[in-house]
Amino acid sequence: MKLPNLLELQNVTKVFGGGLFNxxxxxxxxxxxxxxxxxxxxxxxxxxxxxxxxxxxxxRLLLGVIKPTLGNVIYDGQDVSGMSGNDRRNFRREVQxxxxxxxxxxxxxxxxxxxxxxxxxxFGLASSRDERVQLIREALETVGLRPDEMLGRYPHQLSGGxxxxxxxxxxxxxxxxxxxxxxxxSMVDASLRATILESIRTLNRxxxxxxxxxTHDLTTAYQICDDILVMYKGSVVxxxxxxxxxRDPKHPYTRLLVESIPQMRADSGWEEGGDxxxxxxxSGETTGCKFADRCPQVMDRCHDEHPTAFQINDDRVxxxxxxxxxxxxxxxxxxx
Amino acid sequence: MAVETTTNAVADRExxxxxxxxxxxxxxRRSGMGDSSLPAIDVKDLKVYYDSEAGVVKAVDGVSFAxxxxxxxxxxxxxxxxxxxxxxxxxxxxxxxxxxDGGQILLDGRxxxxxxxxxxxxxxxxxxxxxxxxxxxxxxxxxRIEDQIFDGLIDHGIKDTKENLRSHVxxxxxxxxxxxxxxxxxxxxxxxxxxxxxxxxxxxxMNPKVIVADEPTSALDVVxxxxxxxxxxxxxxxxxxxxxxxxxxxxxxxxFADRIGVMYAGKLVDIGTVxxxxEEPKHPYTKLLINSxxxxxEKRERLTGIxxxxxxxxxxxxxxVFAPRCPSVEGPCNELEPKDTDIGDNRxxxxxxxxxxxxxxxxxxx
Numbered sequence: 001m002k003l004p005n006l007l008e009l010q011n012v013t014k015v016f017g018g019g020l021f022n023x024x025x026x027x028x029x030x031x032x033x034x035x036x037x038x039x040x041x042x043x044x045x046x047x048x049x050x051x052x053x054x055x056x057x058x059x060r061l062l063l064g065v066i067k068p069t070l071g072n073v074i075y076d077g078q079d080v081s082g083m084s085g086n087d088r089r090n091f092r093r094e095v096q097x098x099x100x101x102x103x104x105x106x107x108x109x110x111x112x113x114x115x116x117x118x119x120x121x122x123f124g125l126a127s128s129r130d131e132r133v134q135l136i137r138e139a140l141e142t143v144g145l146r147p148d149e150m151l152g153r154y155p156h157q158l159s160g161g162x163x164x165x166x167x168x169x170x171x172x173x174x175x176x177x178x179x180x181x182x183x184x185x186s187m188v189d190a191s192l193r194a195t196i197l198e199s200i201r202t203l204n205r206x207x208x209x210x211x212x213x214x215t216h217d218l219t220t221a222y223q224i225c226d227d228i229l230v231m232y233k234g235s236v237v238x239x240x241x242x243x244x245x246x247r248d249p250k251h252p253y254t255r256l257l258v259e260s261i262p263q264m265r266a267d268s269g270w271e272e273g274g275d276x277x278x279x280x281x282x283s284g285e286t287t288g289c290k291f292a293d294r295c296p297q298v299m300d301r302c303h304d305e306h307p308t309a310f311q312i313n314d315d316r317v318x319x320x321x322x323x324x325x326x327x328x329x330x331x332x333x334x335x336x
Numbered sequence: 337m338a339v340e341t342t343t344n345a346v347a348d349r350e351x352x353x354x355x356x357x358x359x360x361x362x363x364x365r366r367s368g369m370g371d372s373s374l375p376a377i378d379v380k381d382l383k384v385y386y387d388s389e390a391g392v393v394k395a396v397d398g399v400s401f402a403x404x405x406x407x408x409x410x411x412x413x414x415x416x417x418x419x420x421x422x423x424x425x426x427x428x429x430x431x432x433x434x435x436x437d438g439g440q441i442l443l444d445g446r447x448x449x450x451x452x453x454x455x456x457x458x459x460x461x462x463x464x465x466x467x468x469x470x471x472x473x474x475x476x477x478x479x480r481i482e483d484q485i486f487d488g489l490i491d492h493g494i495k496d497t498k499e500n501l502r503s504h505v506x507x508x509x510x511x512x513x514x515x516x517x518x519x520x521x522x523x524x525x526x527x528x529x530x531x532x533x534x535x536x537x538x539x540x541x542m543n544p545k546v547i548v549a550d551e552p553t554s555a556l557d558v559v560x561x562x563x564x565x566x567x568x569x570x571x572x573x574x575x576x577x578x579x580x581x582x583x584x585x586x587x588x589x590x591x592f593a594d595r596i597g598v599m600y601a602g603k604l605v606d607i608g609t610v611x612x613x614x615e616e617p618k619h620p621y622t623k624l625l626i627n628s629x630x631x632x633x634e635k636r637e638r639l640t641g642i643x644x645x646x647x648x649x650x651x652x653x654x655x656x657v658f659a660p661r662c663p664s665v666e667g668p669c670n671e672l673e674p675k676d677t678d679i680g681d682n683r684x685x686x687x688x689x690x691x692x693x694x695x696x697x698x699x700x701x702x
Contacts, residue, residue, distance in 0.1 A: 050558065051557055159645045161641075161645070189415050190585070190586065190625070190628055190629060191414055191624070191628045191641045191642035192641050192642075193628070193630075194628045194639035194640055194641035195641030196641075198639045198640070201639070218558075219587070219630045219631060219632055222635070223630040223635060223636060223639060224639070243635075246632060256559055257558065258632075259562075260559045260562040261558060261587065261632065262562070262565075262588040262590070262591045263590070263591070264586045264587040264614060264629050265590060265614070266590060266609075266610045266611035266614045266615055
């Protein structure tokens, strides 16, 4: 029997701007996106894209912070925007965010662990102070922090990496089913990046929490994720298992993205074969494929109509006319 | 009579300085590199300190390296390791309460450290140019791109017709892959990648001997980042300038540079070719740094970072600055400061493990 999906986006579109007097100035931040996190087993799904691809908007839709213009966000079989009372409270606890900036989430006037106490109080997770402190200590240890070094300190006394791991601990305290991490390591040094990602992976492996990892960095996505969604200007251009998508990208945009990753190797410099200077110019509106202007394999039809998603194989979908002999994906989410 | 001699002397001096400085666009086009037997830039024991209430912050503490013409060096390290401070000091743009406490910056044989403000102003752009982190903020929003580039040229004594200046700017724009109509545009009409290219065009407008590029692509997307770095490569190859790239992305610097210098707590602890640093990291910090970089080669069972955090620069530990975090730490590390050791092939490491004069159980001295 197939379990219902844990969290699901059904043909979600989010439009910003516009309004009564200004119809022309609208931004389609997320354009008809469908995907799901399966309840079968805990997964880590990457939502990857460059700035302006709509990945953060997608994350905010998943968190229920903003409502979709069209389509539905479904959590555990229920529409998130229609939730009330206990259901909403439950959703708020079971889907936890970790944000990009570990400096802005703390109030400098309170000790750093204030944030953890508040979370426990709000959701009534502990009946006594001792129990509360015990929970906090356990959570800190799970993410590799030493509680004695953390408790009672002010945010400015902690390093960026410690602060971000404390955010992971906070998410963990609430025993969530899903953690939504929006660029959790883009503000910290490479040396700490690995440590924080490792603690996120531990949550997934050992505690069975599903993770949505929103990032622009395909290398870290490749390292920790199972599945990936590649976004371009609000649309999902390719999705599937991270191994396949990165090793053998099908969509021309994914290919460009993967080729552009600077790899730490001594044997290949970019200069070789790299005298062509690509144009950065882009025109705006199109009814066709949004990548058509930059696509090296562009065809006439690409400019006319937006390509639908084609099922390339059982765990891969790409929205590109290069694959139009393939069956049209039934838009059932590919999450494994 | 006396008055006359003075004016003559002034005129003579002006004459002599002028003859070295380019004054027309043609001069600029002709100006090649200087004496090729000298390194383009030779930094010796440079120290940049900051006075603070807690004590002296040694942001850059005795850094030495030399760069030949056309060579590309990348400086890497965690935030706060002093790489940007070093870059700014090379431009002599260190702001109070920071100051250069000692050392030399030999540019084509001439030391920049003792230069006064006016002499240094003339040297910037013409001899050593900066391409900054956020080109968006470096451009004046109410000036056309070409006017901003003219400004720099005119300010450095180029006196030529508008036509000649404009044709020079168009050449510069073409060289960075921009169409010449970009010259008539305003910054807000350009994308981030285009602005960064304008910054490269401006930085190279007077054929400097050295370009300091401080995280030139950190605000850009990965696709555009690659294009901009390739542009910088091309311009660098055309002009023959030496480039100092300051960055933290090991992948990016491996793709661009010839040599990598690893900085830690204000010191250059390891310097070698890209291949040496990546394939045979020597300093324990370099090893950890290389190991913490995720790649696309294979999925790792565990991602490992570097344990601990860099020390506060006011209160450096005695001995080796990296000792508190070092997996190979031994007795001497906590007492004796390691010195810069040449281990052959122009490879320098600042670690007791490679110093024949220090007795270490794990010594790697051949």
